[in-house]
Amino acid sequence: MFDYSKITKNDLVNEVGNSLKESNAIISEIKDSETPELMMFDSFERIISDLSGRVAFLADVSNSEEIRDYGNKAESLIGNYLIEVTTDVELYKKFKLIDASTLDSESKKYHDELEKDFIDAGHNLEKDSKLRLIEIEKKLIDLEINFSKNIADDKSEVYLEASELTGLSGGELGGLEFKSGKYTVTMAYPDVNAVLENCSVRKSRELVWKAFNNRAVSSNLPILQETVVLRNEKAKLFGFETWSQYRLKYRMAKNPDNVSAMYDSLIPTLQKSAETEKLELSDDNIDPADLSPWDIRYLITKKRNKLSNLDNSELKKYFYIHDVKVEMFSICEDVFDISIKKEDSKTAWHEDVELWSIWNEKNKKIAYFYLDLYPREGKYTHAAVFDISPGSQDGEVLPVCSMVTNFPNPNAGDGLMNFDEVETLFHEFGHVLHNGIGKSKFARFLGANVEWDFVEAPSQIMEHWVWKSECLKRFSKHVETGETLSLELSEKINATKNIGVSLLTLRQVSFGLADQHLHGLDFTDSLDEVERNSQIVTTLKYPNDVNHLGCFGHLLGGYDAAYYGYLWADIIGDDLFSRFEKEGVLSQSVGKEYKEKILAVGGSKIAEEIVQDFLGRKWTDEAFLDQKKLSKS
Numbered sequence: 116m117f118d119y120s121k122i123t124k125n126d127l128v129n130e131v132g133n134s135l136k137e138s139n140a141i142i143s144e145i146k147d148s149e150t151p152e153l154m155m156f157d158s159f160e161r162i163i164s165d166l167s168g169r170v171a172f173l174a175d176v177s178n179s180e181e182i183r184d185y186g187n188k189a190e191s192l193i194g195n196y197l198i199e200v201t202t203d204v205e206l207y208k209k210f211k212l213i214d215a216s217t218l219d220s221e222s223k224k225y226h227d228e229l230e231k232d233f234i235d236a237g238h239n240l241e242k243d244s245k246l247r248l249i250e251i252e253k254k255l256i257d258l259e260i261n262f263s264k265n266i267a268d269d270k271s272e273v274y275l276e277a278s279e280l281t282g283l284s285g286g287e288l289g290g291l292e293f294k295s296g297k298y299t300v301t302m303a304y305p306d307v308n309a310v311l312e313n314c315s316v317r318k319s320r321e322l323v324w325k326a327f328n329n330r331a332v333s334s335n336l337p338i339l340q341e342t343v344v345l346r347n348e349k350a351k352l353f354g355f356e357t358w359s360q361y362r363l364k365y366r367m368a369k370n371p372d373n374v375s376a377m378y379d380s381l382i383p384t385l386q387k388s389a390e391t392e393k394l395e396l397s398d399d400n401i402d403p404a405d406l407s408p409w410d411i412r413y414l415i416t417k418k419r420n421k422l423s424n425l426d427n428s429e430l431k432k433y434f435y436i437h438d439v440k441v442e443m444f445s446i447c448e449d450v451f452d453i454s455i456k457k458e459d460s461k462t463a464w465h466e467d468v469e470l471w472s473i474w475n476e477k478n479k480k481i482a483y484f485y486l487d488l489y490p491r492e493g494k495y496t497h498a499a500v501f502d503i504s505p506g507s508q509d510g511e512v513l514p515v516c517s518m519v520t521n522f523p524n525p526n527a528g529d530g531l532m533n534f535d536e537v538e539t540l541f542h543e544f545g546h547v548l549h550n551g552i553g554k555s556k557f558a559r560f561l562g563a564n565v566e567w568d569f570v571e572a573p574s575q576i577m578e579h580w581v582w583k584s585e586c587l588k589r590f591s592k593h594v595e596t597g598e599t600l601s602l603e604l605s606e607k608i609n610a611t612k613n614i615g616v617s618l619l620t621l622r623q624v625s626f627g628l629a630d631q632h633l634h635g636l637d638f639t640d641s642l643d644e645v646e647r648n649s650q651i652v653t654t655l656k657y658p659n660d661v662n663h664l665g666c667f668g669h670l671l672g673g674y675d676a677a678y679y680g681y682l683w684a685d686i687i688g689d690d691l692f693s694r695f696e697k698e699g700v701l702s703q704s705v706g707k708e709y710k711e712k713i714l715a716v717g718g719s720k721i722a723e724e725i726v727q728d729f730l731g732r733k734w735t736d737e738a739f740l741d742q743k744k745l746s747k748s
Contacts, residue, residue, distance in 0.1 A: 116481065116513070117169050124185050127170045131189055135196060142200060143634075153222055154508065154556075156229055159200075161558045163503050165167065165191055168503030168515065175495040176268070176464055176487055176519060183267075183493055186722045187260045194256035199247060201236035221719045225557045231365065233671070236698045237352075243353050251349045262338045262604075262671040263332040267493055273300040273322050280698045282315040284428030290528040302327050303490035304521040308533055311409060312416040313398065313427055324409035329665035335641050335665035342671060343638045353597040358634040362676035365517075366685065367568045368723055371631060376678045378624060380736070381682075382652060384747050385624070386619035389654050396615060407656045408622070415615040422614075423607040430608075431531040433591040433600055436488065436522055439537055442590035443544060444471075446580060450706035451714075452476045453546070458483065465491070467526060472513075473551040476707075480552030482506075485517035489524035490618070496521060497668060498539055500546035505558035514561055515548040518543050531594065534608070538581045545574030552710055553717030558717035566679035567673070569722035573714060575688030576682075579742075604631035616743045618653070620682070625649045627679040629664065634676040686739040687726060693738040694730070 144364045145151045171193060174186025199708040200206065210233065210338045215226045237245035280288065287309040291298040300306045300323055310323040343358070350361035359371040368374050393403040396414040404413075420426050453473055469486040478625040485503070490496075498520040506514040520543060523530050532540070546563055553562030561569050584605035591600040600608070629649035632640065640648075642664050650657040664670065670679055685736035691713065698705045712729040726734050740746065 116462050116470070118462040119169075119173070120462050122173070122182065122464070124181055127173070127182065127189065128186050130166065130170050131192060132648045134162055134169075138162045138196075138200075138593060139165075142203070142206060146203075147204050148209065149212075151212060153213060153218070153226060153229075153402040156210070157508065157557050157559070161508065163193060163197065164502065164505050164558055167378060168501070171603065172501055172503060172517070173464065174264070174623050175501070176517075178465060178491065178493070180493060183264075186383070187264055190260055191256055195253055198236070198252050202238075202245070202249060203231055204238070207233045207238050208692050210746055221555065221557070221560070224719065225559060228559060232666070235353075238423070241350060248349060248352055251352075255345055255349075258338050258342050258345075259671040262331075262335050263668060264667050265334045265338075267496060269302065269330040269496075271302050271326045273319075273326050274298070275300060275319055275322070279316050279319045280310070280314055282313045283309055284313070284431070286431075286529040287313065287428070290523065300326075301490075302330055304495070304496075304529075304536075305490065305523045306569070308535065310536075311412045312533060314413065316563070317401070317410065318414055320409040321407070325661050327664065329662050330666035332662055332665035336662065339633075339664055339670060343633045345738065346675065349522065355639070357636055359631055359676040362634065366565070366677065366680075368679070369565050371635065373677075374627075374631060374683075377686075378628070380747075382621075382624065384740075385617045385621050386652070386654055388745055389480050389621055392615050392618050393654070396618075403657060407658070408653070411615060411618050411622075415619075418614050419611040422611050423604065425604065425607075430596045431533055431728060434532040434534070434537050435592065435594045436525055436530045436532055436540075437538060438592045438594075439532060439590045439689075442484070442592075442672045446586055446589060447544070447548065448702070450701055450703060451552070451581075451710045452703055452707050453552070453710075454478070460485075463487075467524070467689045468517075473548075474693050476594060480513065480694065481554075482513050483515045484547045484725050485515070487517055488522045490521040494521075495519050498543050500543055500550060500563070501562075502550065502562075505561050508556070514550065516547060516562070518547055529594070534581075537590075538578050541577040545577035546570075547571045548577075549714055549717075552714040554715055555719045562717050564715075565718040566722045567677045568683045569687065570680050570724075571684035572687040572691065572722075572726075575685045579689075579692045579695070581698070583607050584609055585700060613658075613742075613744050617745070618655070620743070621653045621669050623681060625653050625680045626667065626669075627682060628652060629667070630670060630674070630676060631666075633670070650675060686736045687716050687734050689739040689742045690724070690730060690737070692742075696738075 138159050141155060145155050171186050171190035174183045174190060177183045177186065198616060208713045210229060212228065215223055218226055237248040240248060277295055280298060288298065290305060300310055307323060307327050311320055314320050344356040353361055355361040363370050396418060397403040397406065398414055398417060398681060401410060416427050448454055451474060456472050456474060458470040458472050460468055463470060463485060465487065469490050471484055471486065472480050473484070474480045475481050501517050501519060503515040503517055506512045518541065522536055523542065550562035555561050586600060587605040587608060588599050588602065596720055629645055632645045632649060643662060646662045646664055647657070674680065691709070694705050695702060709729060713725055716725050
């Protein structure tokens with residue numbers, strides 16, 4: 116394992132220098148070869164992936180500002196270096212010497228992917244267009260890095276008195292800094308979640324919601340505006356009208372028309388259901404027509420508490436983070452016939468970080484994963500799984516990834532999770548499983564390296580186990596009494612699953628619509644206009660003094676023109692889980708087939724093909740509608 120524990124900036128500089136020297140040697144070998152081999156390109160990609168995981172990754176997790184800054188610099192260096200490699204005319208000539216007709220299907224797919232990379236690097240463009248493309252690519256790299264950095268560096272806080280935080284538990288209040296008679300609500304997820312779910316003071320929820328959604332707004336909106344203009348220009352260089360058209364050509368959706376068709380099919384059903392939900396949720400003398408975004412999670416929590424007859428603060432006592440984590444591992448071990456074992460984490464980048472390994476049914480270790488679960492200053496503020504290393508071609512060095520989240524820290528508080536956080540933990544662990552179990556002889560196809568609108572399906576499916584009574588009883592353990600949730604209470608909680616589901620889904624739809632707007636024909640519209648237009652779909656009253664696009668990290672984090680993929684993958688994930696619903700929620704036979712046909716395949720086959728192989732048919736939205744108790748009118 117790479118040793119992050121005592122890393123210095125100078126160490127990272129050396130890592131960059133040595134890795135680029137090694138990769139240059141491979142490029143030279145390819146260019147000097149009369150018969151270049153496909154695996155040479157894979158060797159090159161593994162070195163670059165390792166470099167990114169050793170250096171650039173630290174921009175998101177290191178405690179040191181100096182190292183975070185160098186991590187961002189390294190990301191820029193790597194990005195610019197890859198532009199040089201993919202635009203190398205001599206390298207492309209050598210690549211074209213490879214006879215694809217002799218390749219097996221997996222190798223042919225890799226060959227096709229490399230061919231696409233070279234074409235997207237501009238080898239078929241006129242000289243002036245290619246030069247302009249390179250300028251755009253280099254500028255986009257810096258814009259994306261700065262956008263992410265501005266979100267991580269944002270120091271927004273809200274200061275509230277105890278009376279303004281009515282509804283928060285003692286543990287939640289204890290997790291907030293208290294100074295000069297006021298509590299400090301940071302923008303870390305545990306603080307924000309506590310207020311938005313439990314605070315009965317509507318004005319306090321509004322203040323916190325607005326602060327959270329206005330993070331980095333002044334610094335990032337200009338970056339976003341410049342980015343969408345450059346993306347559109349790049350798309351036009353390749354003959355596409357919009358960035359969305361260009362971006363989706365290799366995705367499951369194929370084009371923006373199919374994305375629009377998905378939304379057009381679901382939005383009327385969701386909006387009709389949302390009107391009923393608003394009537395059912397409205398409480399605290401809030402008129403249904405006056406509901407705002409900062410009311411929804413609070414009212415959903417309140418109704419869940421009422422139906423389950425258990426207050427949210429009491430329910431959280433059943434979900435101590437380490438207990439949930441360990442039992443989640445146990446459920447996955449049972450269903451997918453794997454083992455998950457603790458490893459020595461002394462080489463990790465922070466003392467709170469854990470290292471674990473995944474073992475297959477033959478008791479062979481196949482992958483490692485880190486868990487970096489708690490918020491820290493300067494750390495990545497959302498929840499994601501990062502590839503750190505694809506391992507070696509011979510399998511002697513195993514692949515590594517890291518889950519990076521912001522859950523309640525048991526080392527600085529009570530470590531009690533709300534139910535949404537439990538669901539997020541399972542969701543992200545779906546990515547970890549995909550990364551660890553997915554195998555291929557090419558690094559590019561390992562694990563979650565699949566079409567971007569399928570990548571969330573193996574994590575979306577994991578959320579289902581959270582709600583099932585047989586699982587709830589396993590991972591719930593009262594922090595004081597040690598008791599698990601009774602079957603009766605588990606079933607009551609399961610019955611609350613769809614409270615406000617249409618309103619929550621429409622919120623996600625609004626993000627996808629904003630993304631498509633920014634990368635469609637009307638990309639020059641003002642960002643305030645994009646924000647306002649996208650929020651209409653939610654049917655809620657939206658404020659005029661908020662623009663969340665500045666902290667919408669997905670837009671410059673790989674999900675550009677692709678945020679629709681969450682809903683797209685949610686539909687697929689629900690359909691995949693339909694087999695477990697029919698054949699057994701904890702069925703190991705279905706789990707092993709899912710592991711072999713979905714997870715293990717990684718990106719070595721197209722997603723449409725592997726989904727159909729597992730389901731025995733083409734996927735539909737029937738399971739999605741059934742799960743959410745919706746019916747199309």
